[in-house]
Amino acid sequence: xxxxxxxxxNLRRVxxxxxxxxxxxxxxxxxxxxxxxxxxxxxxxxxxxxxxxGPLAERLATAFDSGDVRVERVxxxxxxxxxVERGRLHSGVIIPATYDSDVQSGKQSEVRLIxxxxxxxxxxxxxxxxxxxxxxAALLKAARFAAQERGDSFDDALRTVATATVPGIDVQVSxxxxxxxPSGLSQFAVSAPPLLLLYTFLTAMTTAIGLxxxxxxxxxxxxxxxxxxxxxxxAGEAAGRLIISLVQGLLIMLGSALLFGVDWGDxxxxxxxxxxxSLIGGGAALLLGSMRSEGGALSLGVVLGLGLxxxxxxxxxxxxxSGTLRTIAMFTPHAWGYEGFAELxxxxxxxxxxxxxxxxxxxxxxxxxxxxxxxxxxxxVAGN
Amino acid sequence: MPILEIxxxxxxxxxxxxxxxxxxxxxxxxxxxxxxxxxxxxTTTISMIVGVLDRDGGEVRLDGRLHSxxxxxTKALIGYVPQDLAxxxxxxxxxxxxxxxxxxxxxxxxxxxxxxxxLEAVGLSDRANEQVAKFSGGMxxxxxxxxxxxNKPRLxxxxxxxAGVDPQSRNAILNTVQQLAGEGVAVLYTTHYMExxxxxxxxxxxxxxxxxxxxxxxxxxxxxxxxxxxxxxxxDGDMKQAAAVLxxxxxxxxxxxxxxxxxxxxxxxxxxxxxxxxxxxRAGVHVRSVEVREPDxxxxxxxxxxxxxxx
Ligand SMILES: Nc1ncnc2c1ncn2[C@@H]1O[C@H](COP(=O)(O)OP(=O)(O)OP(=O)(O)O)[C@@H](O)[C@H]1O
Ligand SMILES: [Mg+2]
Numbered sequence: 001x002x003x004x005x006x007x008x009x010n011l012r013r014v015x016x017x018x019x020x021x022x023x024x025x026x027x028x029x030x031x032x033x034x035x036x037x038x039x040x041x042x043x044x045x046x047x048x049x050x051x052x053x054g055p056l057a058e059r060l061a062t063a064f065d066s067g068d069v070r071v072e073r074v075x076x077x078x079x080x081x082x083x084v085e086r087g088r089l090h091s092g093v094i095i096p097a098t099y100d101s102d103v104q105s106g107k108q109s110e111v112r113l114i115x116x117x118x119x120x121x122x123x124x125x126x127x128x129x130x131x132x133x134x135x136x137a138a139l140l141k142a143a144r145f146a147a148q149e150r151g152d153s154f155d156d157a158l159r160t161v162a163t164a165t166v167p168g169i170d171v172q173v174s175x176x177x178x179x180x181x182p183s184g185l186s187q188f189a190v191s192a193p194p195l196l197l198l199y200t201f202l203t204a205m206t207t208a209i210g211l212x213x214x215x216x217x218x219x220x221x222x223x224x225x226x227x228x229x230x231x232x233x234x235a236g237e238a239a240g241r242l243i244i245s246l247v248q249g250l251l252i253m254l255g256s257a258l259l260f261g262v263d264w265g266d267x268x269x270x271x272x273x274x275x276x277x278s279l280i281g282g283g284a285a286l287l288l289g290s291m292r293s294e295g296g297a298l299s300l301g302v303v304l305g306l307g308l309x310x311x312x313x314x315x316x317x318x319x320x321x322s323g324t325l326r327t328i329a330m331f332t333p334h335a336w337g338y339e340g341f342a343e344l345x346x347x348x349x350x351x352x353x354x355x356x357x358x359x360x361x362x363x364x365x366x367x368x369x370x371x372x373x374x375x376x377x378x379x380x381v382a383g384n
Numbered sequence: 385m386p387i388l389e390i391x392x393x394x395x396x397x398x399x400x401x402x403x404x405x406x407x408x409x410x411x412x413x414x415x416x417x418x419x420x421x422x423x424x425x426x427t428t429t430i431s432m433i434v435g436v437l438d439r440d441g442g443e444v445r446l447d448g449r450l451h452s453x454x455x456x457x458t459k460a461l462i463g464y465v466p467q468d469l470a471x472x473x474x475x476x477x478x479x480x481x482x483x484x485x486x487x488x489x490x491x492x493x494x495x496x497x498x499x500x501x502x503l504e505a506v507g508l509s510d511r512a513n514e515q516v517a518k519f520s521g522g523m524x525x526x527x528x529x530x531x532x533x534x535n536k537p538r539l540x541x542x543x544x545x546x547a548g549v550d551p552q553s554r555n556a557i558l559n560t561v562q563q564l565a566g567e568g569v570a571v572l573y574t575t576h577y578m579e580x581x582x583x584x585x586x587x588x589x590x591x592x593x594x595x596x597x598x599x600x601x602x603x604x605x606x607x608x609x610x611x612x613x614x615x616x617x618x619x620d621g622d623m624k625q626a627a628a629v630l631x632x633x634x635x636x637x638x639x640x641x642x643x644x645x646x647x648x649x650x651x652x653x654x655x656x657x658x659x660x661x662x663x664x665x666r667a668g669v670h671v672r673s674v675e676v677r678e679p680d681x682x683x684x685x686x687x688x689x690x691x692x693x694x695x
Pocket of ligand 2: 426427543
């Protein structure tokens with residue numbers, strides 16, 4: 001009962017402040033809306049192509065064309081780069097001048113992809129170009145094989161494998177990659193989950209201030225002077241923060257579903273991510289709350305909230321990260337939450353499919369919560 | 385039987401021995417004052433008694449039972465009014481009281497009744513629904529005390545409850561404490577105002593640098609400095625010459641002169657004063673003012689530690 005009293009008090013204190021209501025409830029929706037427009041998931045993607053103009057190169061260029069992707073021919077590589085930089089094109093492909101001859105003679109040929117960083121369209125296009133190139137490469141390999149086996153010319157062989165099935169070789173290549181954002185997905189379904197992670201964590205960090213205040217004002221000590229065991233005090237303070245995170249997370253989920261039609265996928269999976277991620281925020285807040293100075297806790301909280309958020313792909317999509325950055329990102333709980341939500345929301349995964357992500361999140365939660373509880377208890381009993 | 389009994393209480397912060405083997409006890413219904421200057425170790429001692437700070441050595445017994453930071457049973461006997469204003473500034477007075485009441489197991493109708501009662505006791509009933517942040521310093525102090533009364537404690541511990549309040553609030557606070565003591569609540573009261581200790585306390589312990597210097601009733605403590613009174617005189621005339629004459633008188637132990645001021649240490653002020661006036665008049669000194677000071681705790685403190693209680 002005392003745990004509940006402490007938890008509810010924390011909740012009441014946060015929601016009494018108008019600024020907090022704005023910060024906790026309104027801001028996330030504004031951001032989901034703005035970021036949704038920014039990512040603009042449904043528009044047609046423009047892919048520039050330049051370079052070789054032989055029949056094989058032409059084949060490849062045509063292969064890029066699809067309902068969602070419009071291919072535009074561009075004069076030269078410099079013009080292509082400029083167009084991509086200016087954002088007129090989402091991405092560009094440079095096909096080397098020797099493409100046709102290289103392919104026919106069985107040499108390695110390198111197609112270059114120019115993309116924009118921090119652009120969802122570019123992420124999708126990159127993945128689409130890779131798929132199309134793989135498909136084409138498989139076809140070309142089959143044609144070379146057929147030409148060698150049957151002594152046909154490369155062109156004839158290509159024509160044959162492109163239309164028929166050659167015995168022993170399955171040329172019905174299925175797409176190897178998958179779009180980071182499947183077409184038809186609402187842009188808000190892309191923007192909402194990362195922002196949920198960013199905001200719930202940031203909110204948890206800011207609630208740490210209340211804990212520092214309780215400590216420096218002597219309220220925490222006074223609570224401990226009552227016949228309330230340290231574990232109940234800590235549990236109450238933790239519960240308060242956990243509930244605030246959960247409430248915010250649920251509001252974002254329900255609100256974005258109602259307002260923007262976001263489908264969060266498997267409810268069990270989504271609830272599991274939210275719960276574990278809230279525990280992580282709560283544990284981190286307890287740790288932060290055992291700091292001595294309010295200002296220090298606030299600055300560190302904001303730095304951690306925004307820093308981990310950015311690093312974990314909640315501001316700039318994780319898919320646009322380079323290899324090293326992506327590896328670093330996996331040290332943040334945000335990145336694991338991001339991947340978990342991406343599986344659920346974008347690819348229709350169920351809770352069982354995201355067990356690895358849930359496992360890592362659970363480990364984060366366990367470590368942070370244990371540390372947070374230990375630290376706060378120490379602060380209570382030892383007075384420092 | 386003592387409600388509180390502490391033996392050899394010790395606390396060390398790094399190199400500072402904040403509390404150094406302090407022992408005392410408080411009887412049921414008794415008001416005990418801890419008097420000492422800043423940094424004497426009063427708050428540290430109290431924190432260990434309340435059970436919010438681990439002690440390095442010694443023992444605390446409440447109602448005969450061994451007390452510690454983890455003993456909820458003995459904690460329930462204590463009402464604690466910390467030196468800091470330990471309040472939620474963003475909540476109302478009533479919300480603060482309701483919350484702390486719950487921590488003492490007070491809920492529902494009983495909680496409501498008890499909260500109303502303590503609000504009445506500290507005179508905050510009409511401001512109960514206002515946010516604490518908007519309170520004056522004195523009102524915050526009174527709310528701080530009200531929280532300590534919620535659990536109807538058998539031992540009420542107040543750590544400098546009048547720090548920084550106006551005379552009116554201070555008087556109200558002292559009255560509240562006196563009234564509770566009258567109702568049989570044992571009180572442990574720390575202060576560095578000796579007037580407060582003299583007015584409230586049955587017994588006083590004088591602490592300095594973490595140690596108990598002396599302990600007893602006001603009379604017992606005062607006898608430590610002897611039974612002498614101090615007479616402070618202001619006069620026009622040749623005070624130097626008058627002093628020489630005065631020091632020859634039988635009841636006057638010591639005379640010090642500083643300009644127009646003279647300080648006499650006498651065994652019995654009442655008996656000596658007429659003779660003093662006569663002598664001064666004869667020496668041509670016109671007395672403008674006289675003040676007689678019976679020995680007080682301030683003098684005791686000076687005597688024991690060689691320094692003033694407050695600077
Ligand atoms: N948390 C702490 N860490 C280190 N030293 C401390 C701590 N708390 C108190 N001290 C030191 O212990 C000594 C006693 O402090 P304490 O607060 O008990 O004195 P006090 O008698 O209550 O003084 P005041 O009248 O100013 O309230 C002081 O020297 C103080 O600096
Ligand atoms: Mg103190």
